[in-house]
Amino acid sequence: MLQSLRDKMHGWPSIVVLGVAVFAMSFFGIEGYFTSRTETFVAKVGKQEISQQDFQNRMNEMRQQASEQMGDQFDPSVYEQPAMKERVLDAMVDQQLLLKANDDLGMRVSDAAVRDTIASIQAFQVNGRFDAATYRAVLAGQRKTPAMFEDEIRSSLAIRLLPDAISASTIVTDEDVDHFLKLRLQRRDLRYVMLARPALTDSKITDAQVQAYYKQHQAEFMAPEQVAVRYIEVSAADLKADNPPTDEDLRKRYEDEKQRFVQPEQRLVSHILIDVPKNATPAQQKAALAKAQKIAKEATPQNFAKLASEDSTDLGSKRQGGDLGWLEQGVTNKAFDDALFSLQKGQISQPVLSDEGYHIIWLRDIRSGQAKPFEQVRGQLEEEAVAAERDRKYNEVAGKLADQTYQNPSSLEPASQALGLPVKSTGLFTREGEKTGIAADPKVAKAAFSDDVLVQGNNSGLIDLGNNHSVVIHVDKHVPAAERPLAEVRDTIEKDILDERVAAAASKRANDLLARLEKGESMDAVAASAGAAVQTAKDTLRVQDGLPEQLRDQAFLLPHPKDGKSQFAAVALPEGVYALVAVDKVQDGDLSKVTAEQRKMLRQSMLAAYGDVATEGFIDALKAKTEIKIAKERM
């Protein structure tokens, strides 16, 4: 054939055709050599990439969670900080490492674990027990099939698989428990001397000293920056609805939204599912259908529950004899829905094919729908209509306010005149805001000190204070941060200087006395020379009342006494007071006083703590074996 082709190809047309073909074939795909692939991952763990998209999604999730938990306290800027981003990414890298380790070590999430987890989720429970109907309804609300949801649960469990297994097999020996208790309940015999605050010997302060102190501690003597603002506020509570809704309006509303007041028909249903895998072969599908048909033939209202618990592959309803509870139209998928709502009461269907597989459906009972009459819901409708009208009005006025103040950024007056809203004003407040009034909202203080409003002198944007209440502010007065004049703070400075002198004297005396103790002088003699008495505290514990906290803590940081020689320390207490302390004897904690119950609890918390350290160690070990690339610039 090639021969005949060549025989017939002559002259310039064939050369042109051939030329085009050769050109196309030689250069096709060559652009791949010139354009380099652009990397888009934020992190790469082994061969697995964490894309920018994944990372952003996780950040958004965390942001949303935090905002739900903290409400008004939520500060979104936290999530813009590099340190936060790094923490989130680190956690994602750890998860990726753990998933990879699952593969490498042959760890899998068992079906039982998935089932138990789903059954324990409260949203799917009625009266503390898993309820299949609720499960389906909740999932349908989220537009998920049970299979999708099971996969989600499976992958969330996969991340915990190794950490849980490591924690669960952690070993804590009796010796560990004893060792900790001996230290934790350690008893020390102490002697101590409380040294009184020394008298002031030199109370003369020169102007030069005050001046020098003032210069040195400038930052402490600053008055903070303050502003006062004028503002226009709009609040739904102050707005009057123009005209109350007429009976006719309400009736129209009732007609429009009639289905809200109708209790829809509900059907009590059980089913048996014979699942067909997504990528099933025709043979598999046929087998499933045959099985489903056989069950459908056998099924009677009497043996349905038994058949369901034996043959159904729907983990959710299997144990309840296939019970799905009362369903409304549109809750399940279409095929199921159509079949269910064409059945007669008490009838059992032929196999119905849906995304999940073949269903055999038994319609057990029907609750027919009912509508509430207009008179019964009139009050509710009226309330809604008024609220909707007020919201509409608020949005309209707030929108106009935002518009007007934006068009005339240098003043609030035009907006005030156009909308008939008064301009109000606040007193001076700092960046921390005020206790009452609009400046109590941190958003107002933030806006007032923003570059646009404070420096440029513009109106702020519309600041939403919540509950259909918002303001626009304009800076009225600005008092910059300033050093407070020396005369104003002179008294404070003089007091500070005298306090410092006393503290220095007290510290010097305590250290001198400590040196004498360490040379071997008796504590009684040292105490007497300072005009104080020695106090003793035998069997002191780490946590014990009756002793100053700092003294007790310091006593437990001292070395054990050696060869009968006590250990000494000088301790600074609050208010510039000092104490001397001696440790004479150290004994292990008395284990006989620890009850079995306490030991058990301690062991539990030690298991958790060591499990934590071991899991960290495991992740470190994975990191050492895996190449991890982080692209900070793409975070």
Add this chain to the structure above:
Amino acid sequence: MAFDAYDDYEQGERVQQWLRQNGLSIVIGIVIGLVAIFGWQQWRSHQATREMEASNLYQQLQTALAAGKTSDAEQLVDRLEKDYAKSTYAVLAASDSAQRQVEDKQLDKALASLQWARDHVGDNPLKPLIELRTAKVQMAADKANDALATLDGVTAKGYEALRQELRGDALVKLGRADDARKAYRAALAAMGEDAPQRAALQLKLDDLAVAGKQGA
């Protein structure tokens, strides 16, 4: 091309001749390829099934342990160790057993369980963990020197905090306070800032204070 020198008939002949010579090897090659692909898939799915079975057994074991059914638990551990000896789950189950044996004060049995785990764990990041657990039980059995040897034999990366704390404990037992202090410090340095174990570790370190350098 030399091939063109023949007419259609001769070309056909030559092709047939070539096929006669090489046909068998081609067919064998294709068959080997198909068998390899099919076998690989079979092996993978077999492997996945085995992993799933082991996972289910392990899950049952955890449930049995949580319910305090010790004899059921022991049977499950036996099954895992016998039928799924190469599975990570068997290693974890053996370490689970060791934990219970330690609580029942049967340190020898615990050491045997851990030895089984060590023999079957393979070269993966769980291996050092099993070795560290062995060292801990050795220490409880008053074999501080053995424990130290075991600990110094762990060279794989990771677990620094755990390893150094155990070394510190062993060194304290052997009366080598200075070395113990160094080990505890290394453990603290390797541990996360908010690890719950930190306070206990600091306690151990503080208790080894010497004059002049109090505390850490």
